[in-house]
Amino acid sequence: MDRAIAIEVNRLCKDYGSHRAVADLSFQVYEGEIFGLLGPNGAGKSTTLRILITLLQPTSGNASIFGHDTVREADRVRRLIGYVPQERAIDRFLTGREHLQLLSALYHLTREDAARRINELLKLVDLEAHADRPAKTYSGGMKRKLDIACGLLPNPKILFLDEPTLGLDVQSRLRIWEYVRMLKARGMTVVMTTNYLDEADQLCDRLAIIDGGCIKALGSPTELKVALGGDIVSLTIKETDRIAGLASALANQPAIKTVRTTSNGLDIRVESPEKALPIILETANRLGCGIEFIEYHRPRLDDVFIAHTGRRITDTAEQPVE
Ligand SMILES: Nc1ncnc2c1ncn2[C@@H]1O[C@H](COP(=O)(O)OP(=O)(O)OP(=O)(O)O)[C@@H](O)[C@H]1O
Numbered sequence: 001m002d003r004a005i006a007i008e009v010n011r012l013c014k015d016y017g018s019h020r021a022v023a024d025l026s027f028q029v030y031e032g033e034i035f036g037l038l039g040p041n042g043a044g045k046s047t048t049l050r051i052l053i054t055l056l057q058p059t060s061g062n063a064s065i066f067g068h069d070t071v072r073e074a075d076r077v078r079r080l081i082g083y084v085p086q087e088r089a090i091d092r093f094l095t096g097r098e099h100l101q102l103l104s105a106l107y108h109l110t111r112e113d114a115a116r117r118i119n120e121l122l123k124l125v126d127l128e129a130h131a132d133r134p135a136k137t138y139s140g141g142m143k144r145k146l147d148i149a150c151g152l153l154p155n156p157k158i159l160f161l162d163e164p165t166l167g168l169d170v171q172s173r174l175r176i177w178e179y180v181r182m183l184k185a186r187g188m189t190v191v192m193t194t195n196y197l198d199e200a201d202q203l204c205d206r207l208a209i210i211d212g213g214c215i216k217a218l219g220s221p222t223e224l225k226v227a228l229g230g231d232i233v234s235l236t237i238k239e240t241d242r243i244a245g246l247a248s249a250l251a252n253q254p255a256i257k258t259v260r261t262t263s264n265g266l267d268i269r270v271e272s273p274e275k276a277l278p279i280i281l282e283t284a285n286r287l288g289c290g291i292e293f294i295e296y297h298r299p300r301l302d303d304v305f306i307a308h309t310g311r312r313i314t315d316t317a318e319q320p321v322e
Protein backbone atom coordinates (compact mmCIF):
# COMPACT_ATOMS: atom_id res chain seq x y z
CA MET A 1 0.00 0.00 0.00
CA ASP A 2 1.29 3.44 -0.94
CA ARG A 3 1.29 5.68 2.08
CA ALA A 4 0.84 9.43 1.88
CA ILE A 5 4.04 11.32 2.55
CA ALA A 6 3.84 14.06 5.18
CA ILE A 7 7.48 15.13 5.20
CA GLU A 8 10.19 14.77 2.62
CA VAL A 9 13.77 15.56 3.58
CA ASN A 10 16.28 15.64 0.77
CA ARG A 11 20.07 15.80 1.27
CA LEU A 12 19.75 18.27 4.13
CA CYS A 13 22.93 19.91 5.48
CA LYS A 14 23.36 22.56 8.16
CA ASP A 15 26.66 24.19 9.08
CA TYR A 16 27.22 26.39 12.11
CA GLY A 17 30.34 28.27 11.00
CA SER A 18 32.77 25.53 10.04
CA HIS A 19 30.93 22.89 12.09
CA ARG A 20 28.64 20.60 10.12
CA ALA A 21 25.77 19.79 12.52
CA VAL A 22 23.59 18.01 9.95
CA ALA A 23 25.22 16.14 7.09
CA ASP A 24 23.28 14.97 4.06
CA LEU A 25 20.09 13.76 5.73
CA SER A 26 17.39 12.23 3.55
CA PHE A 27 14.24 10.58 4.85
CA GLN A 28 10.48 10.57 4.54
CA VAL A 29 7.80 10.65 7.18
CA TYR A 30 4.45 9.07 6.37
CA GLU A 31 1.16 10.68 7.26
CA GLY A 32 -0.24 9.36 10.53
CA GLU A 33 2.92 7.79 11.89
CA ILE A 34 5.08 8.55 14.91
CA PHE A 35 8.54 9.12 13.53
CA GLY A 36 11.56 9.40 15.81
CA LEU A 37 15.00 10.93 15.49
CA LEU A 38 17.11 8.97 17.97
CA GLY A 39 20.62 10.07 18.79
CA PRO A 40 23.03 11.12 21.52
CA ASN A 41 23.63 14.72 22.66
CA GLY A 42 24.86 16.87 19.80
CA ALA A 43 23.75 14.42 17.09
CA GLY A 44 21.85 17.14 15.22
CA LYS A 45 18.29 16.21 16.21
CA SER A 46 17.11 19.66 17.31
CA THR A 47 18.84 21.29 14.35
CA THR A 48 16.98 18.99 11.96
CA LEU A 49 13.69 19.70 13.72
CA ARG A 50 14.28 23.45 13.62
CA ILE A 51 14.82 23.31 9.87
CA LEU A 52 11.59 21.36 9.42
CA ILE A 53 9.61 23.90 11.42
CA THR A 54 11.13 26.80 9.42
CA LEU A 55 13.08 28.31 12.33
CA LEU A 56 16.40 27.59 10.61
CA GLN A 57 17.41 27.60 6.97
CA PRO A 58 19.42 24.66 5.65
CA THR A 59 22.93 25.28 4.32
CA SER A 60 22.03 22.98 1.42
CA GLY A 61 19.38 20.44 0.56
CA ASN A 62 15.69 20.96 1.22
CA ALA A 63 12.68 19.74 3.14
CA SER A 64 8.98 19.91 2.46
CA ILE A 65 5.88 19.50 4.61
CA PHE A 66 2.89 18.15 2.67
CA GLY A 67 4.68 19.28 -0.48
CA HIS A 68 5.45 22.81 0.77
CA ASP A 69 9.07 23.86 0.88
CA THR A 70 10.19 24.91 4.36
CA VAL A 71 12.11 27.93 3.02
CA ARG A 72 10.12 29.19 0.04
CA GLU A 73 6.72 28.44 1.58
CA ALA A 74 7.55 28.91 5.24
CA ASP A 75 4.25 30.68 6.02
CA ARG A 76 2.25 27.87 4.52
CA VAL A 77 4.29 25.29 6.43
CA ARG A 78 3.80 27.13 9.73
CA ARG A 79 0.06 26.82 9.37
CA LEU A 80 0.34 23.03 9.22
CA ILE A 81 2.56 22.39 12.20
CA GLY A 82 2.80 22.61 15.96
CA TYR A 83 6.06 22.59 17.86
CA VAL A 84 7.05 21.67 21.38
CA PRO A 85 10.63 22.85 21.88
CA GLN A 86 13.24 21.06 23.97
CA GLU A 87 13.17 23.94 26.45
CA ARG A 88 10.26 26.33 26.56
CA ALA A 89 10.48 29.44 28.64
CA ILE A 90 7.41 29.06 30.83
CA ASP A 91 6.60 32.37 32.41
CA ARG A 92 6.84 32.26 36.17
CA PHE A 93 3.78 34.34 36.87
CA LEU A 94 1.27 33.40 34.17
CA THR A 95 -1.15 30.58 34.82
CA GLY A 96 -1.42 27.59 32.51
CA ARG A 97 -4.59 29.05 30.97
CA GLU A 98 -2.96 32.46 30.47
CA HIS A 99 -0.08 30.83 28.57
CA LEU A 100 -2.56 29.31 26.18
CA GLN A 101 -4.51 32.58 25.90
CA LEU A 102 -1.34 34.45 24.99
CA LEU A 103 -0.59 31.94 22.26
CA SER A 104 -4.17 32.12 20.96
CA ALA A 105 -3.68 35.82 20.38
CA LEU A 106 -0.50 35.06 18.39
CA TYR A 107 -2.46 32.62 16.25
CA HIS A 108 -5.27 35.19 15.82
CA LEU A 109 -7.95 32.92 17.24
CA THR A 110 -11.21 34.66 18.14
CA ARG A 111 -11.98 34.94 21.83
CA GLU A 112 -14.72 32.29 21.64
CA ASP A 113 -12.65 29.87 19.56
CA ALA A 114 -9.72 30.36 21.90
CA ALA A 115 -11.77 29.71 25.04
CA ARG A 116 -13.29 26.54 23.59
CA ARG A 117 -9.99 25.23 22.27
CA ILE A 118 -8.14 26.01 25.52
CA ASN A 119 -10.71 24.12 27.57
CA GLU A 120 -10.43 21.13 25.24
CA LEU A 121 -6.66 21.12 25.47
CA LEU A 122 -6.53 21.53 29.23
CA LYS A 123 -8.82 18.53 29.49
CA LEU A 124 -6.75 16.53 27.02
CA VAL A 125 -3.56 16.94 29.05
CA ASP A 126 -5.25 16.65 32.47
CA LEU A 127 -4.47 20.20 33.53
CA GLU A 128 -8.04 21.44 34.05
CA ALA A 129 -7.74 21.39 37.82
CA HIS A 130 -4.49 23.37 37.74
CA ALA A 131 -5.25 25.73 34.86
CA ASP A 132 -5.58 28.82 37.00
CA ARG A 133 -2.47 28.37 39.10
CA PRO A 134 0.78 30.16 38.19
CA ALA A 135 2.85 27.80 36.05
CA LYS A 136 5.81 28.33 38.37
CA THR A 137 4.05 26.07 40.88
CA TYR A 138 3.80 23.21 38.34
CA SER A 139 5.84 20.02 38.57
CA GLY A 140 8.16 19.08 35.69
CA GLY A 141 5.56 16.74 34.26
CA MET A 142 2.81 19.38 34.46
CA LYS A 143 5.03 21.92 32.70
CA ARG A 144 5.64 19.43 29.93
CA LYS A 145 1.90 18.83 29.60
CA LEU A 146 1.40 22.58 29.27
CA ASP A 147 4.13 22.63 26.60
CA ILE A 148 2.28 19.96 24.67
CA ALA A 149 -1.02 21.80 24.98
CA CYS A 150 0.75 24.91 23.59
CA GLY A 151 2.08 22.86 20.65
CA LEU A 152 -1.42 21.55 19.93
CA LEU A 153 -3.16 24.93 20.12
CA PRO A 154 -3.02 25.65 16.37
CA ASN A 155 -4.60 22.23 15.72
CA PRO A 156 -1.66 21.12 13.60
CA LYS A 157 -1.55 18.30 11.07
CA ILE A 158 1.96 17.50 12.23
CA LEU A 159 3.25 17.90 15.78
CA PHE A 160 6.99 18.23 16.36
CA LEU A 161 8.17 17.26 19.82
CA ASP A 162 11.77 17.91 20.81
CA GLU A 163 12.75 15.53 23.65
CA PRO A 164 9.20 15.28 25.01
CA THR A 165 10.13 13.46 28.21
CA LEU A 166 13.64 14.68 28.95
CA GLY A 167 14.25 14.66 32.69
CA LEU A 168 10.75 13.51 33.65
CA ASP A 169 9.93 10.84 36.22
CA VAL A 170 8.63 7.48 35.02
CA GLN A 171 4.95 8.23 35.69
CA SER A 172 5.03 11.50 33.75
CA ARG A 173 6.89 9.86 30.87
CA LEU A 174 4.22 7.18 30.58
CA ARG A 175 1.48 9.83 30.55
CA ILE A 176 3.21 11.76 27.77
CA TRP A 177 3.58 8.52 25.77
CA GLU A 178 -0.16 7.98 26.20
CA TYR A 179 -0.93 11.45 24.82
CA VAL A 180 1.33 10.91 21.85
CA ARG A 181 -0.37 7.60 21.04
CA MET A 182 -3.76 9.27 21.42
CA LEU A 183 -2.76 12.02 18.98
CA LYS A 184 -1.71 9.38 16.50
CA ALA A 185 -5.04 7.59 16.97
CA ARG A 186 -6.73 10.88 16.06
CA GLY A 187 -4.80 10.90 12.79
CA MET A 188 -2.01 13.32 13.68
CA THR A 189 1.52 12.83 12.36
CA VAL A 190 4.12 13.13 15.11
CA VAL A 191 7.83 13.74 14.69
CA MET A 192 9.87 13.54 17.86
CA THR A 193 13.47 13.51 18.93
CA THR A 194 14.76 11.48 21.81
CA ASN A 195 17.92 10.12 23.28
CA TYR A 196 16.02 7.49 25.23
CA LEU A 197 16.22 4.08 23.58
CA ASP A 198 13.14 2.73 25.35
CA GLU A 199 11.09 5.73 24.24
CA ALA A 200 12.10 5.24 20.60
CA ASP A 201 11.48 1.51 20.89
CA GLN A 202 8.02 1.73 22.45
CA LEU A 203 6.60 4.87 20.90
CA CYS A 204 7.95 5.25 17.38
CA ASP A 205 6.53 3.47 14.35
CA ARG A 206 9.77 4.20 12.51
CA LEU A 207 12.93 5.93 13.52
CA ALA A 208 16.18 7.24 12.18
CA ILE A 209 19.29 6.68 14.26
CA ILE A 210 21.36 9.86 13.97
CA ASP A 211 24.95 10.28 15.03
CA GLY A 212 27.33 13.08 14.11
CA GLY A 213 24.67 14.66 11.90
CA CYS A 214 24.28 11.52 9.73
CA ILE A 215 21.59 8.86 9.53
CA LYS A 216 23.12 5.55 10.54
CA ALA A 217 20.02 3.39 10.23
CA LEU A 218 16.32 3.82 9.51
CA GLY A 219 13.32 1.57 9.98
CA SER A 220 10.79 0.33 12.49
CA PRO A 221 12.28 -0.78 15.82
CA THR A 222 11.53 -4.39 14.89
CA GLU A 223 13.05 -4.08 11.41
CA LEU A 224 16.18 -2.57 12.87
CA LYS A 225 16.54 -5.37 15.40
CA VAL A 226 15.84 -8.12 12.89
CA ALA A 227 18.29 -6.58 10.42
CA LEU A 228 21.09 -7.00 12.96
CA GLY A 229 20.77 -10.73 12.51
CA GLY A 230 21.69 -13.02 15.35
CA ASP A 231 21.39 -12.74 19.11
CA ILE A 232 23.70 -11.33 21.75
CA VAL A 233 25.71 -13.21 24.33
CA SER A 234 27.10 -10.98 27.08
CA LEU A 235 29.92 -12.33 29.19
CA THR A 236 31.18 -10.92 32.46
CA ILE A 237 34.60 -12.31 33.30
CA LYS A 238 36.76 -12.21 36.41
CA GLU A 239 40.19 -11.99 34.82
CA THR A 240 39.67 -8.68 33.05
CA ASP A 241 43.25 -8.66 31.72
CA ARG A 242 42.26 -11.63 29.56
CA ILE A 243 39.33 -9.89 27.84
CA ALA A 244 41.39 -8.76 24.86
CA GLY A 245 42.86 -12.26 24.36
CA LEU A 246 39.43 -13.84 24.47
CA ALA A 247 38.06 -11.24 22.05
CA SER A 248 40.71 -12.00 19.45
CA ALA A 249 40.38 -15.76 19.92
CA LEU A 250 36.65 -15.52 19.26
CA ALA A 251 36.71 -12.91 16.51
CA ASN A 252 37.41 -15.30 13.65
CA GLN A 253 35.07 -18.13 14.63
CA PRO A 254 32.45 -18.81 11.95
CA ALA A 255 29.50 -18.98 14.40
CA ILE A 256 30.37 -15.54 15.75
CA LYS A 257 29.47 -12.34 13.93
CA THR A 258 31.02 -9.58 16.00
CA VAL A 259 32.82 -9.23 19.30
CA ARG A 260 32.80 -6.01 21.32
CA THR A 261 34.76 -5.51 24.50
CA THR A 262 33.04 -3.92 27.50
CA SER A 263 34.59 -2.81 30.79
CA ASN A 264 34.22 -6.24 32.39
CA GLY A 265 33.70 -8.68 29.54
CA LEU A 266 32.41 -9.07 26.01
CA ASP A 267 29.23 -8.58 24.00
CA ILE A 268 29.20 -11.20 21.29
CA ARG A 269 26.76 -11.24 18.39
CA VAL A 270 26.18 -14.81 17.33
CA GLU A 271 24.55 -16.44 14.32
CA SER A 272 23.06 -19.36 16.20
CA PRO A 273 23.45 -19.81 19.94
CA GLU A 274 23.61 -23.63 19.78
CA LYS A 275 26.78 -23.41 17.72
CA ALA A 276 28.33 -20.37 19.31
CA LEU A 277 27.81 -21.01 23.03
CA PRO A 278 29.99 -24.16 23.29
CA ILE A 279 32.79 -22.41 21.41
CA ILE A 280 32.57 -19.33 23.63
CA LEU A 281 32.58 -21.36 26.86
CA GLU A 282 35.37 -23.65 25.75
CA THR A 283 37.58 -20.77 24.59
CA ALA A 284 36.97 -18.78 27.78
CA ASN A 285 37.87 -21.81 29.91
CA ARG A 286 40.96 -22.62 27.87
CA LEU A 287 42.21 -19.04 28.33
CA GLY A 288 41.39 -19.11 32.07
CA CYS A 289 39.06 -16.10 31.89
CA GLY A 290 36.85 -17.13 34.83
CA ILE A 291 33.31 -16.60 33.60
CA GLU A 292 31.33 -14.82 36.28
CA PHE A 293 28.08 -14.24 34.45
CA ILE A 294 26.62 -15.10 31.09
CA GLU A 295 23.51 -13.51 29.60
CA TYR A 296 21.79 -14.20 26.33
CA HIS A 297 19.23 -11.93 24.66
CA ARG A 298 17.50 -11.12 21.39
CA PRO A 299 18.76 -7.86 19.87
CA ARG A 300 17.53 -4.74 21.66
CA LEU A 301 17.57 -1.20 20.36
CA ASP A 302 20.76 -0.48 22.29
CA ASP A 303 22.44 -3.33 20.38
CA VAL A 304 21.20 -1.76 17.14
CA PHE A 305 22.59 1.60 18.20
CA ILE A 306 25.98 0.14 19.08
CA ALA A 307 26.16 -1.88 15.87
CA HIS A 308 25.58 1.22 13.75
CA THR A 309 27.57 3.80 15.68
CA GLY A 310 30.24 1.76 17.47
CA ARG A 311 29.26 3.15 20.86
CA ARG A 312 26.56 3.39 23.45
CA ILE A 313 24.08 6.23 23.15
CA THR A 314 25.10 7.46 26.60
CA ASP A 315 28.81 7.68 25.68
CA THR A 316 29.98 11.09 24.59
CA ALA A 317 31.14 11.57 21.01
CA GLU A 318 34.75 11.55 22.16
CA GLN A 319 34.61 8.07 23.67
CA PRO A 320 34.00 5.37 21.11
CA VAL A 321 33.98 1.85 22.54
CA GLU A 322 36.86 -0.36 21.39
N1 LIG B 1 23.21 27.86 17.41
C1 LIG B 1 24.28 27.07 17.30
N2 LIG B 1 25.50 27.56 17.01
C2 LIG B 1 26.57 26.76 16.89
N3 LIG B 1 26.55 25.42 17.03
C3 LIG B 1 25.37 24.87 17.32
C4 LIG B 1 24.17 25.64 17.47
N4 LIG B 1 23.16 24.81 17.77
C5 LIG B 1 23.68 23.56 17.79
N5 LIG B 1 25.00 23.59 17.51
C6 LIG B 1 25.90 22.42 17.41
O1 LIG B 1 25.37 21.56 16.41
C7 LIG B 1 25.44 20.20 16.83
C8 LIG B 1 24.06 19.61 16.85
O2 LIG B 1 23.29 20.23 17.86
P1 LIG B 1 21.77 19.86 18.13
O3 LIG B 1 21.27 20.79 19.17
O4 LIG B 1 21.05 19.79 16.85
O5 LIG B 1 21.92 18.39 18.74
P2 LIG B 1 20.85 17.46 19.45
O6 LIG B 1 20.95 16.15 18.77
O7 LIG B 1 19.55 18.12 19.53
O8 LIG B 1 21.48 17.31 20.92
P3 LIG B 1 20.75 17.19 22.38
O9 LIG B 1 20.41 15.73 22.56
O10 LIG B 1 21.82 17.60 23.32
O11 LIG B 1 19.57 18.09 22.39
C9 LIG B 1 26.15 20.22 18.17
O12 LIG B 1 27.51 19.98 17.96
C10 LIG B 1 25.91 21.61 18.68
O13 LIG B 1 26.96 22.02 19.52
Ligand SMILES: [Mg+2]
Pocket residue numbers: 045046047086162163193
Ligand atom coordinates in the same frame (compact mmCIF):
# COMPACT_ATOMS: atom_id res chain seq x y z
MG1 LIG C 1 18.33 18.71 21.04
